[in-house]
Amino acid sequence: MAGQYHNPDMLVTTDWVDEHRGDTATIRIVESDEDVLLYDTGHIPEAVKIDWVNDLQDATVRDYIDHERFARLCEKHGISNDTTVVFYGDNKNWWACYALWVFQLYGHANCKIMDGGRDKWKAEDRPMTTQRPSYPAVSYSAKPADMSIRALRNHVQEHISRGNPLLDVRSPGEYTGEMLHMPNYPQEGALRGGHIPGAVNVPWATAVNENGTFKSREELEVIYQQQQGLHPTDDVVAYCRIGERSSHTWFVLTHLLGFDLVRNYDGSWTEWGNLVGAPIEKGTPEPVTSA
């Protein structure tokens, strides 16, 4: 249908959340931010905090928690398999999308993003509190990870060898590799700069408006399909530096534009830019002309 997102139900408005937030038996609001203490300064009253480091990452091995620990996390927050989980957070919902992606990795279908995130809620003077809600524990059954949305480095190597498209969602300076030569630029531990061969560059925030809401379907089609030559049936891998911005782009491509096969390469540049022998391109490729 012209104008409508592929999965329009994946996005809810601040109005909708305000209206439904009291329905804590069937809806669980989750705040996920870059700063672990931002939630503690004030949050939507019914929201629980899920922190990307403390709750979603393994402390010893660079990986997500496994599906059993994911199930325990849900149970602790009173999230059952049927619960509708509504994610929101800071900075245009970047970490909210990351948390949603993890939930979908383990098979939780009923997920939504509150369009505009935390900043829009605050700007509209909606209720916030510092009190933490607690919910009665429930049982949750998690499936092993759905690798159709996740790419590991060997997948990326195969992907390149097939000439399939990659989407680098970092800033242009990081993409071209010139940033590495700027004095005092945050290196984030990558020993080499540039991008994965074949990747095109669309900085992640291109997909959102000033107020943090996602752009319209038409605008997103221009950005990703017309300007970059990507097609909804393409096999696409998205990446950034540690996989949080690329999960935002994964959300856009998968749920708003209806791409069939998009995987988030969470190893991203902190892995590829440090990987012995990994091929790297620098600079800007020839512009794509749309058909």
Next chain:
Amino acid sequence: MSQSLTDIIHTFQSVDEEMRTELLLDYARKLPPIPQRLQQRRDAGLDRVPECMTPVFLWCEPDESDASRIRLYISVAEESPTVAGILSILVHALDGGTKDDVAGIPHDLVNRLGLQNVIRMNRLVGLSAILGRITRLADDPQPVQPVN
């Protein structure tokens, strides 16, 4: 270390992790506002510490009333209470202090404050750069020029 920083560290070490988080948030709320002339520099995009992913702006000037002391001003984006908290601790400990106070900041400040689970590895590059800049500026503090 300055007496203030010693006291602050002692306070953090004497409470449990939950209370340390509360203390850090309290410090974040107490980060002193910066004078308008420095707000203008910040708003013009000057004096940012680029190594820190969070927008942090920093100034160190000689104390007008006592040449042996420095003034320290820091501005942090609102969305980063963790960063605001640790930098507020630095301002409380070092503003009005001496160069020796600055030199005495322990390299393992985060650990000494018991905040390893809150101020995580990805922040340490930025924090290290901030401490480095404070040290360099405190060594030869100059009055900051206003924006024209």
